Amino acid sequence: MKIVAPISQVAEIAPLAAAGADEFYCGVVPPAWVERFHNAATSRRLFSNLQSLDELQAAVAAARACGRPLSLALNGQHYADAQHASLLALVHEFADMGGAAVIIGDLPLLAAVGADAPPLEIHVSSVASCRNSGMIDFCRGLGAARIIYPRFLQLREMAAMTACAPDLAYEAFVLNDGCIYEEGACHTLHLPNHLGGAICIDDYRVETVRLDGTALAAGEREALAENDADYRRWQWYRMGCGSASTAGGLPYGPCGLCAIGALAEAGVGYLKIAGRDAGSVRKLANVRLVRDVLVHWRDHGAQAAARHAQALREEPAHCTHGYMCYYPEARRADAAPVC
Amino acid sequence: MSAVRPVPQATRPPCHDLALHDPRLLTLPPEALLAGLGSVPLAQLRLGSEFCERLLPATADLERLLAVADGLGVAAALVTPMVGDAGLAQLQRLLARLPAGSEVIVNDWGVLQRVADGFGALRPVAGRLLCKMVKDPRLESPVWARLYPGHAGSAALVALLRRFAVTRLEMDVPPFARAGDLEVEGLELGVHAEVGFAAKGRVCQIGSLHQPTARKFAPGHGCRHECLDYLQPMRRDSAHGRELPTAHWGNTLLYAHDDGMRAALAGAAADGRVARVIHGTLAL
Numbered sequence: 001m002k003i004v005a006p007i008s009q010v011a012e013i014a015p016l017a018a019a020g021a022d023e024f025y026c027g028v029v030p031p032a033w034v035e036r037f038h039n040a041a042t043s044r045r046l047f048s049n050l051q052s053l054d055e056l057q058a059a060v061a062a063a064r065a066c067g068r069p070l071s072l073a074l075n076g077q078h079y080a081d082a083q084h085a086s087l088l089a090l091v092h093e094f095a096d097m098g099g100a101a102v103i104i105g106d107l108p109l110l111a112a113v114g115a116d117a118p119p120l121e122i123h124v125s126s127v128a129s130c131r132n133s134g135m136i137d138f139c140r141g142l143g144a145a146r147i148i149y150p151r152f153l154q155l156r157e158m159a160a161m162t163a164c165a166p167d168l169a170y171e172a173f174v175l176n177d178g179c180i181y182e183e184g185a186c187h188t189l190h191l192p193n194h195l196g197g198a199i200c201i202d203d204y205r206v207e208t209v210r211l212d213g214t215a216l217a218a219g220e221r222e223a224l225a226e227n228d229a230d231y232r233r234w235q236w237y238r239m240g241c242g243s244a245s246t247a248g249g250l251p252y253g254p255c256g257l258c259a260i261g262a263l264a265e266a267g268v269g270y271l272k273i274a275g276r277d278a279g280s281v282r283k284l285a286n287v288r289l290v291r292d293v294l295v296h297w298r299d300h301g302a303q304a305a306a307r308h309a310q311a312l313r314e315e316p317a318h319c320t321h322g323y324m325c326y327y328p329e330a331r332r333a334d335a336a337p338v339c
Numbered sequence: 340m341s342a343v344r345p346v347p348q349a350t351r352p353p354c355h356d357l358a359l360h361d362p363r364l365l366t367l368p369p370e371a372l373l374a375g376l377g378s379v380p381l382a383q384l385r386l387g388s389e390f391c392e393r394l395l396p397a398t399a400d401l402e403r404l405l406a407v408a409d410g411l412g413v414a415a416a417l418v419t420p421m422v423g424d425a426g427l428a429q430l431q432r433l434l435a436r437l438p439a440g441s442e443v444i445v446n447d448w449g450v451l452q453r454v455a456d457g458f459g460a461l462r463p464v465a466g467r468l469l470c471k472m473v474k475d476p477r478l479e480s481p482v483w484a485r486l487y488p489g490h491a492g493s494a495a496l497v498a499l500l501r502r503f504a505v506t507r508l509e510m511d512v513p514p515f516a517r518a519g520d521l522e523v524e525g526l527e528l529g530v531h532a533e534v535g536f537a538a539k540g541r542v543c544q545i546g547s548l549h550q551p552t553a554r555k556f557a558p559g560h561g562c563r564h565e566c567l568d569y570l571q572p573m574r575r576d577s578a579h580g581r582e583l584p585t586a587h588w589g590n591t592l593l594y595a596h597d598d599g600m601r602a603a604l605a606g607a608a609a610d611g612r613v614a615r616v617i618h619g620t621l622a623l
Binding site: 038039041076077078079080081083084106107108109111112128129130131132133134135136137138139141151152153154157160161180181182184185186187188189191195196199200202203204205206207208209210211212223224227228230231234321322323327328329332 | 421422423424425426427447448449450451452453456468471472473474475476477478479483486487488489490492493494495496498499536537538539540541542544545547548552553554555556557558559567568569570571572573574575576577585587592621
C-alpha cells in the first residue's frame with residue numbers, strides 16, 4: 001500500500017518523501033487563470049495551492065528526484081465551458097512537465113480530459129462521489145485509471161465495488177479532514193470567518209419540530225437533546241478535535257489507521273492523507289504516523305497494527321468513542337467481515 | 340446505450356410536477372394531495388427521495404404511486420438518490436416495475452449508467468444533484484456565486500447527459516438568480532419551486548436519533564425514517580441581514596426561495612425556458 005500525501009510548497013516534497021510518502025498531490029492557481037476568471041478555483045481548495053506553472057514544474061522535478069509521482073488536483077465540483085478549455089491546456093502542460101496524474105471531480109471535465117487522452121493518468125476525485133459499481137463503470141468508460149473513494153463508505157462497500165472492477169486502482173482516506181456532508185453535494189462556500197466560515201461549523205441555532213405540527217413530548221425533547229449533543233461531539237471529532245495533537249506531535253482527527261489491513265483486503269492500494277492546508281510540521285507528522293502503522297501492519301498483521309495505532313494516539317477515549325473513525329466497523333468486534 | 344431522443348424545446352407554459360417527500364401522502368384523497376398546487380394543472384406525480392437511499396420506496400409504495408397517478412390521469416415518475424451498491428440493487432428492482440416510457444429522475448451517475456445499461460424503455464431525467472452550482476443560503480450578494488460558475492449552462496454537461504439519452508436537466512433556483520440564469524441549451528429544463536438544497540450528506544443527524552451511541556453518524560447507519568416526522572429549522576444569530584430560511588431535513592440542508600428567486604422562476608417560465616416546474620410537499 002502506498003501513502004499519498006498533500007503538498008502546498010515545493011520544499012515539503014523531499015522531507016515528506018524521506019518520512020515515507022510514496023506519492024504527492026497538489027493544486028496550482030496560475031496567474032493567467034486568476035486574470036481571466038477572477039478566482040482561485042482551479043480545484044476544490046481555494047487556498048494552499050502552488051502559485052505558478054514554474055512552481056508546479058519545480059514540484060514535479062522535486063518529486064521525480066525523490067522517485068515519487070505528483071498528481072495535480074483539478075477537482076472542483078463544477079466548471080463553466082470557458083474554464084474547461086483552460087483546464088485542458090493545464091492538463092497538457094502538466095503532462096509535458098512530467099506530471100503523473102490529474103485528479104478530477106467534475107464529470108463533464110472528466111469526459112473532456114478522457115476524450116483528449118493526455119499522456120497521464122486520470123484519477124476520479126472523492127468530490128465525484130463514486131459510491132457504487134455503476135459509477136465505477138461510468139468513470140472507467142470516460143478514461144479513469146484510479147478511483148478515490150469518498151468519505152462515509154463502509155469497508156465492505158469498497159470491497160464489493162473494487163471486486164467489480166479490479167483493473168482500476170483505488171484510493172481511500174486514512175487521515176484528516178472533517179467534511180460532514182457529501183463533498184460533491186455541498187454547494188456552500190467556506191466564507192471568510194467574519195461571514196460565517198464553513199456552513200457546517202457556522203453559528204446556527206437549530207430547533208427540531210414535528211412535521212405534523214404537534215408539540216414535542218417531554219421524552220422526545222430529551223432524546224433529541226441527547227442526540228444533538230452526540231452530534232456536536234461527532235462534529236468536534238470530524239473537525240480534528242480542535243486541530244489537536246498528542247504530546248509527541250501526532251495529529252488527532254478523522255482516522256482510518258486501524259483499518260489499514262481491512263482496506264488492503266478491500267482492494268485499496270493507496271492511502272490518502274487529506275489536508276493541503278495543514279502546516280508543514282503537521283504534514284510531516286501525518287506521514288510519519290501512517291508510515292509507522294503501515295510498517296507495523298506489514299510486519300505484525302492487521303490486529304497488531306490497529307492496537308499500535310491506538311497506542312500512538314495516547315488518548316484511548318478518542319479511539320474507543322468511535323466518532324474519530326473513518327471506518328468504525330474496523331474496530332467493532334461485532335463488525336461483519338469485509339469480504 | 341439507447342439512441343438519443345430528439346429534444347423538444349420549451350415553447351409553451353411549463354408543465355407542473357408534484358414531488359411527494361413522504362409515501363404516506365399517497366393515502367390522501369386527491370383534493371388534499373393536490374391542495375398545495377392551487378389552480379396549477381398537474382402533469383406528473385413523483386415519489387422517491389433525491390437525497391437518501393434509506394428512503395427508497397417499498398415496492399408497495401411504488402405500485403400505489405402508479406395507481407394514484409393513473410387515477411389522476413397523470414404520469415408517474417420515480418425519483419432516485421445517490422446510492423451504494425445495495426441501494427443500486429434495490430433500485431434496479433424498482434425500475435423493473437416501471438411501465439415503459441416512465442421517467443426516472445436520476446441523481447447519481449452510476450444510476451444513470453445502469454439505466455442506460457438495462458432500462459432502455461425508461462426515460463432518464465438528470466436531477467438537481469447532477470446540476471452543480473453555488474447555493475449557499477448565507478450569501479449576502481451575487482458576487483460570491485458568480486465567481487464560481489456552475490455548470491448548468493455548460494455544453495459539456497449537456498453533451499455528457501445526452502450520451503446517456505437524457506432529455507431534461509433539472510435544477511434549483513440559486514440565491515440571487517435572475518430569469519436568464521435559468522436556461523439550458525440542448526436539453527429541456529426543469530426547475531424546483533420554493534425549496535432548494537444547499538448540501539447533503541450520507542450521515543444523518545436526526546436519522547441517528549434511535550441508534551445506539553456507538554453507531555450514530557457512522558457510514559451506512561440505519562434509521563427509522565425520522566426525517567418523515569421531524570424538520571430542523573436553523574437560524575444564525577450572527578446573520579448580517581438578508582439570509583434565506585434554512586432547515587435541515589434528514590441529511591439535507593434546504594433553503595427557501597425569496598421573492599427575487601420566485602420572480603426569476605416566473606420570468607424564466609414566462610420566457611418559455613422552463614419545461615417543468617417541480618413542486619414539493621415539504622415547506623420550510
